[in-house]
Each structure stands twice: as structure tokens, then as C-alpha cells.
Ligand SMILES: [Zn+2]
């Protein structure tokens with residue numbers, strides 16, 4: 001089983017203290033074959049990540065790690081953009097001079113509010129409808145490779161309005177996944193949920209299976225690690241899930257081109 005972890009944060013993200021070299025060394029110790037750093041990035045001044053990313057030092061450190069760990073670990077350069085469907089032209093302008101392997105698109109905020117705040121006065125599961133409407137906008141408009149943690153709202157809603165009801169949201173999920181497939185955008189199995197109270201991946205098995213049934217192929221797996229210890233965590237479960245859903249390949253990316261890798 002090859003572990004290819006395509007969602008990792010280092011201290012180039014506002015919410016991580018992990019040094020890139022420490023992340024690489026932890027990955028090598030775990031037998032991880034390939035990693036992609038996907039640092040938070042936003043051009044929206046109200047979100048906490050705004051202004052944190054320094055691309056020059058990010059790429060310089062990536063280059064150093066590539067040299068240092070050349071024979072042991074493949075290292076890709078990625079980014080996780082908050083609401084990339086807003087300010088599309090600004091993102092294009094900002095990112096055009098850098099050579100990214102991979103871009104994750106995330107909905108972390110709705111109406112300029114963090115999801116946790118957005119949820120505060122919501123009483124019903126219709127909040128999921130609002131969340132997926134935002135994800136749908138992202139899928140229609142953004143220039144991204146993979147949708148990060150597709151059902152992320154459940155992480156914050158789990159203790160209040162409850163977990164996602166797949167049947168209630170199925171129509172919206174079909175629309176999102178069909179649009180993603182048409183635009184050649186994939187999804188990820190984000191294993192961070194398996195480390196938390198919710199105890200399931202993001203997205204859930206049902207959504208992954210729906211993606212496959214609709215013809216989806218492009219699939220990455222990411223730990224969403226913010227510490228060296230969590231790099232490559234719960235990949236066994238994720239791969240098992242992918243296998244059960246009928247996926248024969250897991251994907252890596254190079255210069256934003258998907259590369260199918262036989263996973264089992
Ligand atoms: Zn995220």
C-alpha cells in the first residue's frame with residue numbers, strides 16, 4: 001500500500017507550527033511515498049489566514065526539502081484556497097507566477113463568517129443546504145483540482161444540528177458531483193474526521209460511493225495534518241473505503257495534471 005498524502009499543512013499555514021523538514025522526516029519514518037503541502041491561502045481580509053502566506057519562502061523551503069530528501073520522498077507544492085470562487089481574477093493574478101502541482105478548493109466561510117459562527121443560530125439541517133449551495137458555486141466557477149473535505153460542515157454541526165442526512169441532501173450532492181466530473185475536478189478522502197469525535201471521513205462513504213456511481217474517477221487522499229505526527233494517518237481505512245466503492249486508482253498531481261496510481 002503506497003501512502004500518497006495530498007493534504008498537509010506546515011507552519012506556512014496560520015494554524016500550524018509544523019516545520020516542513022519535520023513533516024518530511026515524519027513522513028519518511030512512516031513509509032509515506034509522496035506528500036503534497038497544501039497551505040491555507042485567502043485573499044479575503046476577513047478570514048484568519050489572510051496575509052500569512054509568503055510564497056517566496058514557501059517555494060524556497062520546498063526546494064530545500066526536495067534536495068534534502070530526494071531519494072526518500074516525493075514532495076509536491078500545493079495550496080488550499082478558501083472560497084476560490086470569489087475573487088477569481090485576483091487569485092489568477094496572484095498565483096500565475098508560481099508553479100503549483102495541486103490546488104485544493106475549500107468552503108471554510110459562508111457570508112464572510114467562519115462555519116462555526118455561521119452555524120450559531122441555525123436550528124435545522126437546512127444549514128447543510130446553504131453549505132452545499134456554496135460548494136456548488138465553487139465547483140461551477142473556481143479553478144481548482146480537488147474539492148477539499150466536501151461535507152466539512154458536519155465537523156461543526158455534529159454537536160448541534162447533527163450529522164449530515166445523506167438522503168436529504170442527495171439532490172444537491174448529485175448536482176455538485178456531476179458538475180465536478182464535467183469540469184474534471186476530483187474529490188478527496190480527508191481522513192481528519194477519523195481522528196475526531198465524528199469518527200468518519202470527509203466526505204462520508206455514501207458520498208464517495210455516489211461520486212463513483214456518477215462516473216467520478218479523480219480521487220486523492222489527504223490527512224489534513226497540521227502536525228508531523230498526523231501525516232499519513234488513517235490511510236488504511238481510506239484505501240479500504242475507496243476499494244469498497246470501486247476505485248482502482250488513487251491520484252497524485254504534478255503541475256496540476258492528475259496521475260493515476262494503482263493503490264492496492
Ligand atoms: Zn480545509
Ligand SMILES: [Zn+2]
Nearest residue numbers: 007009080224
Ligand atoms: Zn487543510
